[in-house]
Structures are given as C-alpha cells and as structure tokens.
Amino acid sequence: MSTNETGERSPAQVLAHELAVEQQHVDRVYQELRKADERAALVEAEGMSRGRTDRTGDIRDEEMSGLFARDALVFRAGRRRHDLERQHEGLVFGRLDMQDDHGREVRYIGRIGVRDDDYEPLVVDWRAPAASPFYRATPVDPQNVLRRRVLRCRDDRVIGAEDDLMVAEAPEDLVVLGEGALMAALGRSRSARMRDIVATIQAHQDEAIRAPARGVTEITGGPGTGKTVVALHRAAYLLYSDRRRFEAGGVLVVGPSPAYTAYIERVLPSLGEESVVLRALGDVVEACTAGRLDPPAAAAVKGSLRIRRVLGRASRDTIPGAPQELRAMIAGRAVRLDRRTLDRIRSRVLRRHHRNSSLEPMSLALAAEAWSQVRRPDDRDTDREEFISTFVDHLEVDAFLRRWWRPVDPREVLLWLADPARARRYAQDVLSHREAEVLSESMRLTLESGLWSAADVSLVDDLDVRLGEVKEAPVERGFFEIEELDELEAQRSLRVGVTPERPAPEHSALPTARERHGDTRDELLRGHIGPPAEYAHVLVDEAQDVSPMQWRMLGRRGRWASWTVVGDAAQASWEDVAEATAAREDAFGSPVRRSFHMGTNYRNAREVFAYAEKVIREHVPDADIPDAVRETGVQPVDRTVTDVVDAARRSVLDLAAEVDGSIAIVAPARWARELADLVDELRSGPADLGGRLVLVDPLSSKGLEYDATVVVDPDEIVAESPGGVRVLYVVLTRAAHRMHVLRPDSASSSHQR
Numbered sequence: 001m002s003t004n005e006t007g008e009r010s011p012a013q014v015l016a017h018e019l020a021v022e023q024q025h026v027d028r029v030y031q032e033l034r035k036a037d038e039r040a041a042l043v044e045a046e047g048m049s050r051g052r053t054d055r056t057g058d059i060r061d062e063e064m065s066g067l068f069a070r071d072a073l074v075f076r077a078g079r080r081r082h083d084l085e086r087q088h089e090g091l092v093f094g095r096l097d098m099q100d101d102h103g104r105e106v107r108y109i110g111r112i113g114v115r116d117d118d119y120e121p122l123v124v125d126w127r128a129p130a131a132s133p134f135y136r137a138t139p140v141d142p143q144n145v146l147r148r149r150v151l152r153c154r155d156d157r158v159i160g161a162e163d164d165l166m167v168a169e170a171p172e173d174l175v176v177l178g179e180g181a182l183m184a185a186l187g188r189s190r191s192a193r194m195r196d197i198v199a200t201i202q203a204h205q206d207e208a209i210r211a212p213a214r215g216v217t218e219i220t221g222g223p224g225t226g227k228t229v230v231a232l233h234r235a236a237y238l239l240y241s242d243r244r245r246f247e248a249g250g251v252l253v254v255g256p257s258p259a260y261t262a263y264i265e266r267v268l269p270s271l272g273e274e275s276v277v278l279r280a281l282g283d284v285v286e287a288c289t290a291g292r293l294d295p296p297a298a299a300a301v302k303g304s305l306r307i308r309r310v311l312g313r314a315s316r317d318t319i320p321g322a323p324q325e326l327r328a329m330i331a332g333r334a335v336r337l338d339r340r341t342l343d344r345i346r347s348r349v350l351r352r353h354h355r356n357s358s359l360e361p362m363s364l365a366l367a368a369e370a371w372s373q374v375r376r377p378d379d380r381d382t383d384r385e386e387f388i389s390t391f392v393d394h395l396e397v398d399a400f401l402r403r404w405w406r407p408v409d410p411r412e413v414l415l416w417l418a419d420p421a422r423a424r425r426y427a428q429d430v431l432s433h434r435e436a437e438v439l440s441e442s443m444r445l446t447l448e449s450g451l452w453s454a455a456d457v458s459l460v461d462d463l464d465v466r467l468g469e470v471k472e473a474p475v476e477r478g479f480f481e482i483e484e485l486d487e488l489e490a491q492r493s494l495r496v497g498v499t500p501e502r503p504a505p506e507h508s509a510l511p512t513a514r515e516r517h518g519d520t521r522d523e524l525l526r527g528h529i530g531p532p533a534e535y536a537h538v539l540v541d542e543a544q545d546v547s548p549m550q551w552r553m554l555g556r557r558g559r560w561a562s563w564t565v566v567g568d569a570a571q572a573s574w575e576d577v578a579e580a581t582a583a584r585e586d587a588f589g590s591p592v593r594r595s596f597h598m599g600t601n602y603r604n605a606r607e608v609f610a611y612a613e614k615v616i617r618e619h620v621p622d623a624d625i626p627d628a629v630r631e632t633g634v635q636p637v638d639r640t641v642t643d644v645v646d647a648a649r650r651s652v653l654d655l656a657a658e659v660d661g662s663i664a665i666v667a668p669a670r671w672a673r674e675l676a677d678l679v680d681e682l683r684s685g686p687a688d689l690g691g692r693l694v695l696v697d698p699l700s701s702k703g704l705e706y707d708a709t710v711v712v713d714p715d716e717i718v719a720e721s722p723g724g725v726r727v728l729y730v731v732l733t734r735a736a737h738r739m740h741v742l743r744p745d746s747a748s749s750s751h752q753r
C-alpha cells in the first residue's frame with residue numbers, strides 16, 4: 001500500500017485497509033455457511049430417503065418410526081437451511097476487540113451464530129451472553145472492550161465501518177473509524193418498513209431486551225425513544241433464550257392498527273424469528289376482523305367495563321323472532337309453557353350453564369316444569385319418567401328448541417344491539433339514554449357497512465366467553481356470490497387503517513347497505529369463533545390506548561403468559577386512565593413487575609421535536625419528554641394557507657427534494673377525500689413519488705415514522721380525536737428529518753364545512 005511522504009497512510013487508505021481485513025473474515029463466514037448449507041441439504045435428502053417405502057399398502061411399525069425420524073431430521077435441516085438463506089444479508093454486523101489478563105481477543109457478532117469445522121465460533125449470535133459486551137460496554141464500564149466496531153454490509157460485501165472507543169486512548173494497532181455508528185444510523189432515510197437496530201442497540205435498551213421473561217416488563221418513554229423496536233428485539237431475545245417454551249407456547253405481539261403491524265412486520269424475520277404472531281387490536285379474535293374505527297363517543301361506550309352488564313343481559317335474552325310460548329300434546333297431556341314461565345326457566349338454567357352448551361339441561365328443565373303442570377294426583381314415578389323422556393325426544397319440543405334455544409354466535413348477539421329497543425332495555429340503569437342510542441347507532445353502522453369496528457371485536461370476545469363455544473354454524477346464511485365477497489374484500493382493504501392509496505377509515509363515508517351488494521350480515525358472521533388462542537408471552541405496544549374491554553380480551557390470551565408492555569401516557573387516546581389501569585392489572589394476573597424507562601428520542605430531529613414538545617407541554621405539563629439527540633439545522637415550516645390541497649402539493653414537492661425516503665401527509669377526516677386525490681396525482685405524476693408518499697389519518701399514524709411529514713389542520717386533528725391534543729402530539733412526532741404544518745385560514749375552513 002502506498003503512503004505519503006512522511007510514511008503515513010491517507011484516511012482513505014486506512015479505511016480501505018480496515019475494510020479489506022473485515023472482508024476476509026466475512027468471506028470466511030460465508031464459506032463456512034455454504035459448507036453448512038450443503039451439509040443441511042444432505043441431511044434433508046438423507047431424511048427423505050429414510051422414510052421412503054416402495055409399497056403402496058399399509059406402513060409397518062418400523063417404517064412408521066423411520067418416518068418420524070425422517071420428519072424430525074427434515075424439519076431441523078430444512079429450518080437451518082431456511083435460516084441460513086434468510087440471514088444472508090448483513091449477517092455479520094459487529095466486531096469487538098477485547099483485552100484481558102490473558103491477552104487480546106477478537107469477537108465477531110452477527111444475526112446467527114456460525115462455527116467452523118473445529119467448532120470455534122466465527123460469529124456469535126447477538127442474543128448470546130458472549131455478545132452482551134457489544135451492547136453493554138461503555139467508556140465508564142468497558143467490560144474488557146477496547147474498541148467496538150459496527151460493520152455495514154451490502155449482501156456479502158463490507159462497505160463501511162464505524163467505531164466507538166471504550167478506552168481513553170486506542171492502542172497503536174487499533175484504528176478508529178467514523179463518527180460513531182448510532183449517529184450514522186439515525187441520519188439515514190426511512191422506508192415504509194421499520195428496520196432492526198441490532199447493530200446499534202444502546203446499553204439501556206439492551207437491559208430491557210435481555211430482562212428475564214417472568215412477570216410483566218414495562219417499557220415507558222416519550223415519542224421516538226425506541227420502545228417499539230426494543231420490545232421487538234426483546235421478543236427475539238426471549239425466543240432465543242427459552243426457545244422451547246416460547247416457540248411452543250407462542251408469542252403474540254399486539255399493536256394499535258393494521259398499518260402498524262405492516263410497518264413492523266419485517267423486524268422479527270430480519271432477526272431470524274418468524275414464529276411470532278403479529279396482530280392489530282382489531283384483529284385479535286379469529287373470524288372477527290375490524291375494518292373501521294368508531295367515532296369517539298361510541299368507542300368510549302364500547303371500551304368501558306360498564307358495557308359488560310349490557311352484554312350480560314343481551315347474552316341471556318331471547319333470540320329475535322323466536323316463539324314466545326311452547327304448546328304441545330305430549331304423552332296425551334296438553335302442555336303450555338307461557339312466556340313468563342320460559343323466562344323464569346331461562347334465567348335458572350343460565351345461572352349454572354353456558355348458553356351454548358345448555359341445550360340438554362334446558363330441555364330437561366322445560367320437561368320438569370311441564371310435568372309439574374300436567375301431573376295428576378294418581379301419577380306414579382314411572383309416569384313421570386315416561387313423560388320426561390317423551391318430552392325431551394318430542395318432535396314439537398325439538399322444533400321449538402331449535403328456534404327458541406339454538407346456539408347463538410357472539411357476533412349475532414352483538415348485532416341485536418342494532419335494535420334501539422333492545423339496546424335501551426339492556427342498557428337500562430347502566431348507560432345514559434344518549435349512550436344507549438350511540439351504541440345502537442354504532443351497531444347499525446356495523447350492520448349496514450358490513451365492517452366490524454375495532455371496539456366491536458373486544459365485545460364479541462366477551463360475548464364469546466359468556467355464551468360458550470358454538471360447535472356448528474348456528475345461523476342459516478343466505479347464499480352469496482364469490483364475486484360479491486371479492487368486492488367486499490376489496491372495499492374492506494380500502495378502509496382499514498392506512499393505505500398508501502386512499503384515506504383511512506372515515507365513519508361518515510362508509511358505504512351503506514344499499515350501496516353494497518349482498519347481505520352484509522352474512523359477511524359479518526362468516527367463519528367460526530372458537531375459544532381464545534393462548535400464548536406464552538404477550539407483547540402490547542401503544543398500551544396507553546388499550547381500552548378496559550380490550551385489556552380483558554388480551555388477558556384471555558395471556559392467562560399464563562409473561563408480558564412486555566410498551567407505552568407513553570402523553571400519547572394516550574383513551575381517557576379514563578384509572579379504569580384502564582385496573583383492567584390492565586387484572587389482565588396481567590402477576591404481581592412481578594420490572595420497569596425500564598427510555599429517555600432519548602432517536603427518531604425526531606431536535607428541531608422537529610422542539611415544536612411538538614411546546615404543544616404538549618402547554619396541555620400536559622408533566623408529559624414524559626425525552627432528549628432528541630440529532631440536529632438538522634432546519635426548523636419545521638408552519639404556514640397558514642388558503643388552498644389546503646395546493647399548499648400540501650407544494651410542501652410534498654419541496655420535501656421530496658430535501659429527503660430521500662418516505663413522506664406522509666397526516667390529515668383529519670375533513671380533508672381526507674381531497675388529499676387522497678392529491679396523493680393519487682402525485683404518486684403517478686412526474687414527481688414519481690409512487691413508493692414514497694402516503695396519506696394517513698391521525699390515529700393510524702401511531703407507532704409509525706417517516707422521513708418527512710405534512711401535518712394538515714392541527715386544530716381539526718385535536719377536535720376530531722378522542723385524545724385531543726395528545727393525538728396531535730403523536731402526529732407531530734412522526735417525522736425524522738423535516739415537518740411542514742399547514743393551518744387552513746378561516747376562508748378555507750368555512751368553504752370545507
């Protein structure tokens with residue numbers, strides 16, 4: 001290598017040399033992986049041949065055990081190969097140069113562990129204890145680390161390195177490169193998907209990630225402090241540290257919206273974990289997926305625990321249109337059970353049985369009641385027995401029970417509330433008159449639109465538990481065409497959360513039953529609701545927004561689970577904090593608590609966050625305000641505008657020239673339609689913003705981030721959101737680098753109304 005006149009190498013030469021050294025090691029790792037891959041393929045092929053049999057008839061015992069052995073081998077080998085293929089990119093991302101009394105050691109850190117033929121580690125899995133100093137070492141507590149190096153790779157090429165020195169002065173042979181990996185990572189542009197941070201996890205984050213599984217681990221902190229990304233790395237860590245328990249028992253990750261799950265879905269696979277179930281809150285119950293959000297008043301009624309009494313009454317009520325009395329000639333005796341008698345027996349049976357598994361006790365209770373009415377003084381015990389057995393097998397009784405006491409689907413029962421008279425009756429002394437109306441209106445909206453709301457889903461879950469499982473489809477459904485279903489699916493996907501193409505859910509704009517073909521009720525009742533799936537670990541993000549009824553729904557899925565709970569009270573959109581806290585404690589069921597607080601905002605440039613901070617401090621003086629660590633020198637733009645669409649167009653085009661990655665327009669429902677057209681225009685226009693620009697409604701922006709945002713009509717965002725200014729705070733903390741805030745002047749606002 002050439003040097004300058006004084007014999008020193010230039011910085012470019014130093015960098016090239018260091019990268020070449022790292023490349024050598026990375027090449028060795030990939031070579032080893034190729035060998036391992038070939039071995040895995042061999043094992044797979046070997047496994048296949050072991051289970052093969054020439055005969056077409058029955059399989060003998062010894063052949064069976066061959067098949068089991070084969071399955072186990074094929075499974076393991078296949079999985080290993082799959083891992084290796086998936087981990088190809090950026091497999092090695094770190095290097096530690098360490099020094100202890102025995103001398104120097106170099107340790108490479110990567111997404112999976114790789115060993116050479118002598119079983120010597122070439123790469124240590126980031127979750128292994130030996131990788132811990134990579135994350136925990138600091139200049140104050142170096143843990144034998146001299147230098148921590150973060151490698152940047154594209155495919156299998158090393159393209160950059162950033163060093164942090166843990167000692168005051170580097171030994172002569174240790175070169176120090178770059179400005180530090182964290183700042184380099186934070187300055188990069190954002191795409192539509194969250195990235196893992198495995199190479200730059202900070203020490204305080206690592207503590208939360210590696211905390212023991214037991215009990216409840218709470219991660220709190222202000223916006224952009226890495227709560228979500230830390231929690232996801234924690235899920236990967238738990239799977240690594242106790243794979244048997246968490247892979248078999250399952251890990252459930254729950255977030256606020258489908259847009260959020262789409263945003264984070266790549267993080268765990270990039271960490272080598274695919275066995276985690278990701279769900280939006282409106283998507284937790286099988287066969288009941290939310291397609292819309294409720295207006296704040298309806299969401300408040302449905303989220304509060306008071307609704308349980310309303311649901312309890314509904315779950316015990318008679319089926320609409322069911323016969324009101326039973327009349328039949330049974331064993332030569334005229335039986336008549338009137339409505340009051342039936343009501344009395346119904347409550348008695350329901351005191352001891354789940355409704356959907358009470359057919360037999362109900363039939364016997366009716367028989368006993370009928371006998372008490374028709375018995376004669378000279379009847380003997382055998383007459384009673386004969387009467388009862390004739391009663392329970394009687395065709396007319398059977399026909400009556402099929403209509404009066406058939407199993408009911410929890411979704412069907414919830415839809416009974418669309419009837420204002422029923423809703424009033426169930427809500428008496430529990431909800432106000434107005435609340436009962438709001439509830440009933442909202443269920444009519446569900447029925448008309450064919451779309452469950454996110455809050456409906458937790459009510460269905462509650463009813464499901466009250467009613468007991470329906471073994472077969474209880475309702476005779478109308479016939480509907482496949483094309484109609486496709487059309488409904490297409491409409492649904494337009495309305496759920498954020499979509500790149502269209503505005504997010506807007507209750508007033510939902511299609512009515514008349515606008516849509518087919519029977520929306522059939523659509524709402526499609527599929528089968530089984531008992532809740534249970535998990536060994538439940539991770540809840542944006543926990544501050546989970547309503548008390550939703551906590552109950554989550555609690556049913558984690559009765560024996562450990563929990564990771566992530567949240568920030570200042571971003572809450574759920575008002576009654578005390579009720580939600582109590583419901584959440586009930587859901588956990590475990591008193592063991594561990595709390596981690598995150599105090600550094602890694603997302604927002606300092607200038608963007610200062611703007612948001614001012615807004616929240618005015619209304620929530622005790623908000624948890626983190627420190628933003630990165631400066632851009634560019635202040636957010638705040639403009640009063642007459643033509644909102646034109647101003648948004650200008651802002652987007654300006655921002656597109658300033659940032660490389662994603663841009664979002666965050667707008668309240670009032671502007672959604674016009675801005676959706678603008679987004680369509682810009683995405684396909686000459687600016688070519690296709691993959692970069694999205695339109696998002698304020699609530700659905702929770703948990704997401706973009707390079708730049710255009711925030712439209714902040715006052716209206718406050719006015720339309722259940723959480724008011726807290727939701728605006730969420731919106732104002734989504735931009736990493738640039739933000740424009742557009743305030744319509746009075747002329748444009750009144751034009752809109």
Ligand SMILES: Nc1ncnc2c1ncn2[C@@H]1O[C@H](COP(=O)(O)OP(=O)(O)OP(=O)(O)O)[C@@H](O)[C@H]1O
Binds near residue numbers: 186201202702733
């Ligand atoms: N150690 C780190 N290295 C690199 N990037 C990081 C690190 N920690 C956090 N980040 C980045 O900071 C951003 C914010 O993280 P995240 O979304 O997890 O924050 P949050 O606390 O959940 O935010 P909010 O509550 O506002 O939704 C993400 O882009 C994340 O990748």
